[in-house]
Amino acid sequence: MEEAITFAVLILSATLRVATPLILCAMGGLFSERSGLIDIGLEGKMLAAAFVAAATASVTGSAWLGLGAAILVAEALALLHGFACITHRGNQVVSGVAINILVSGLTIVFGMAWFQRGGQTPALPPEARFMPITLPGTQALADVPVLGRIWGDLIGGHNLFVYVALLIVPITWWVLTRTRFGLRLRAVGEVPLAVDAAGISVAWLRYRAVLICGLFTGIAGAYLSIAQNAAFSRDMTAGQGYIALAAMIFGKWRPFPALGACLMFGLLDAVAIRLQGVRVPGIGEVPVQFIQVLPYVLTVILLAGFIGRAVAPKAIGVPYEKEH
């Protein structure tokens, strides 16, 4: 029993850690896409933020400056996306792809030029990182059989970002469904003409959505390089931005279902790592690739309408042209 609990706590806390950047990116993508802008560039924004966070933290020794710089660079890329897609009505997918490819090259070029470690940044000391938080009472509860582990390792024992990510989900839900801004944002993603006719600026609404997306992806990137890990490494995001995109679609462009998808994809990843080389009774050895690929396969199946129906915002991908 004790062993099973320990195992469950291990898996679930790993799930939370893996899911954190997914949740942040998925919520960012949600704002962008609900306003009618496709965001393929989650991956690139997160990667740029991860690099800048680690670089800044290693030069200044301050984790908070690292986080600030990460948010700034993600916002800059978000504004670039907005400038191309909102102001110049460029192709949103092309813009996102451009940002991803550009960043995957730039982080290595600057990483090599500044740190000469094959694209890595120097390892950060604990002061320059966001370290796991020990909740009050962990010591006192440590010897209590089940509760001690759950309190210390599942509920506690994470860094600040994990809690921020979990908090952002209800905030996103509240903003989207319970505020005037959220209502307008959703409207601009469905029928921008109506919003325009009501005298509200379509461009400004979409720019605000893009800025929120930049903020969240910036936090997600900083999490990867200065909280979960102690340095930036090449291609650190490794497709997590795309998994977040998949999770957002899997959650049908709604906050809580998207959170569920992020946690599910995180759980799959945590299980995949645990199952490496393990023989499952009755099935034999499960190839890790099989579990790793499940988020993508499930998303394809969902989009094809085989499990429910995922309907994107109506005006998504269509540049808004104001009549003169």
Next chain:
Amino acid sequence: MKAPLPGWVDIGLIPVVNVLLAFVVVGLIVLAVGVNPFTAVRIMIVGAVGYPEAIGYTLYYTTNFIFTGLAVALAFHAGLFNIGGEGQAYLGGLGVGLVVLALDATLPPVLLIALAVLAAALFGAAWAAIPAYLQAYRGSHIVITTIMFNFIAAAVMVYLMVNVLIAPGSMSPESRAFADAGHLPFIHDLLAYAGITMGQSPLNLAIVWAALCCVFVWVFLWHTPWGFELRTMGHNPSAAIYAGVDIRRMTVLAMCLSGALAGFVGVNEILGVHHRLILNFTAGYGFAGIAVALMGRNHPVGIVLASLLFGMLQQGGAELSFDIPAITREMVVVIQGLIILFCGALAHFTRPWFEALFGALRARSGRTTAAGAAEA
């Protein structure tokens, strides 16, 4: 009311200015790394075309860019955005590998190579056909599905290479080497038969196939009824339906052709150079194809020119990182990203400037003519 721009500005000047803007930004980045951009350009040009081996390498890279550039362009003409070139190229290579590994002891070289090329086309096409089918008949978005299929392809390949196709006793995930029958001839070997000596390079017959593909795409798109239907669908799907085009079937056809073209990267890499199945031989060519297609304005001639430029950048960039350690090969990836940005997403960014410029010019010449008329 804005006057329309002259045609040569629209299709000639603006794209060139966009590319130049991309390179200005590249120059600034090179400067930020602490290297003189003009020195870098000189080293790159010498490294890309300065000696015969370099030209061989440049053309070998060019071959890959032509295949993926054509793949993206053909889909663009149908109004479809194929981001899945990477996965389709990967699967194309798998098709080549499976055919050669199965038959290289039994078939004569010509037949084996023909079958391998066919397999590259079929595997690439099949990998593109699924997202196409899902978009045409189930309503899922092709951009998202092709992205997902890139990841699925990568996972399938890792699984196959690590668990199934790995050569017995090998430590790294590679298949056994192909027998000689499964080698596409190198150009330097062919030239040696003709009595011309050229330094060794990975350049192989696949470049001839790439040239043929350019001709094929040009004939198909602009000189066949299917090409006409395909472009009609790309311009205006409703008009295409009204004209009797089965746009579902056309979507699948366009993506299959696109996937087959991307799959030929496997011919150049696996059949032409590596002569065994390996991991990650696609090395981003699928994504680079987007830059090539945008820069080449989706026309085979433009794609060949853009591919040559990218081939030079790839080879010159390798030499550059050799000479100046501060600059890494990934500078080429940065250039690709910037070209996609300036030639794709920001394609109309400079247009208002030109409209203003030509508007002013026209107003001025209008005044002079009016003045001239008054004098007369």
